[in-house]
Amino acid sequence: MPAACEDVENRRAKNRARQQSYSSSSYGVDDSEAQWTSWLVPMIVVANIGVFLLVMYVNNCPKNNYVAAEGKCTARFLGRLSFQPLKENPLFGPSSSTLEKLGALEWTKVVHKHQGWRLVTCIWLHAGIIHLVANMLSLVFIGIRLEQQFGFVRVGIIYLLCGFGGSILSSLFIRKNISVGASGALFGFLGAMLSELITNWTIYTNKVAALFTLLIIVVINLAVGILPHVDNFAHIGGFLTGFLIGFILMARPRFGWLENPNLPAGVSVVKSKYKGYQYVLWILSLVLLIVGFTFALLMLHRGENGNDRCHWCHYLSCVPTSRWHCEEN
Secondary structure: OHHHHHHHHHHHHHHHHHOOOOOOOOOOOOOOOOOOOOOHHHHHHHHHHHHHHHHHHHHOHHHHOOOHHHOOOEOHHHHHHOEOOOOOOOOOOOOHHHHHHOOOEOHHHHHOOOOOOHHHHHHHOOOOHHHHHHHHHHHHHHHHHHHHHHHHHHHHHHHHHHHHHHHHHHHHHOOOOOEOOOHHHHHHHHHHHHHHHHHOHHHOOOHHHHHHHHHHHHHHHHHHOOOOOOOHHHHHHHHHHHHHHHHHHOOOOOHHHHHHHHOOOOOOOOOOOOOHHHHHHHHHHHHHHHHHHHHHHHHHHHOOOHHHHOOOHHHHOOOOOOOOOOOOO
16 A cells, blocks of 8 residues: 555656756746745845945935045935945945944954844845845845745745855954845855755756756856955855755655645545655754854854864955955955
């Protein structure tokens, strides 16, 4: 009887797999599955735009630009919302002092002044309009699709925890510069997409091509992070957090288990909701996530420098070349 039940499940899995496909831009989901209406991701986009406008209002370049050598404010027709001189901020945004005042991630303030809230507030700040547009476009293309499939609760948890994880890793390795942006949370989405593909491996067609495409996207984006003035530690921290959370929150139930409610009373094709390897990945990821966050927060609380434990890790964020040099940390 168990073998017969397994055959039934396998046939259903194969039939459903024929209806599914995976691409770099979306996940293949059976049309019969109800999809969520995406509202959280658009609200996050609106919130980020609103925060950026508030930052520019507080920045008030025409009044507070005291460094004449840097030039005049950019787009002065915007009045109080005009940008800092391009020599100071080529991303068309506020001054670093304004970002620091409003919650940018800065190691000294987090560790010595006990302003741990900066680990969260920095996720909602952006260095300039170019930075903001790039991140929000990525959020729309990736986040809306994920929210439609997995709901706003799971997507919201991934966004916040991955942004937080990226901030922690950034604080452990970068001490002399401030850091802002939602990139850690966005890389968390990529990490969650990768683990979702792995934990639900059997339901996808063209899975090898899907895995290869996703890995290429991840590698290219991480490679960009080795350029100067890019906080790749936030990217890596967000990606690793999302990768682990994906195993916890994005495992799909076995097909036979979904059919149980439609069967006669007392008849059950599959008694276990998930496959054995999904449970193993779930437990392992949860343990690693808890241990990782605990260990990193303890290091940050003690004011330890991650570069002292990993002498080559600074190359993950910036690789010096003949065209540019990398500052310490």
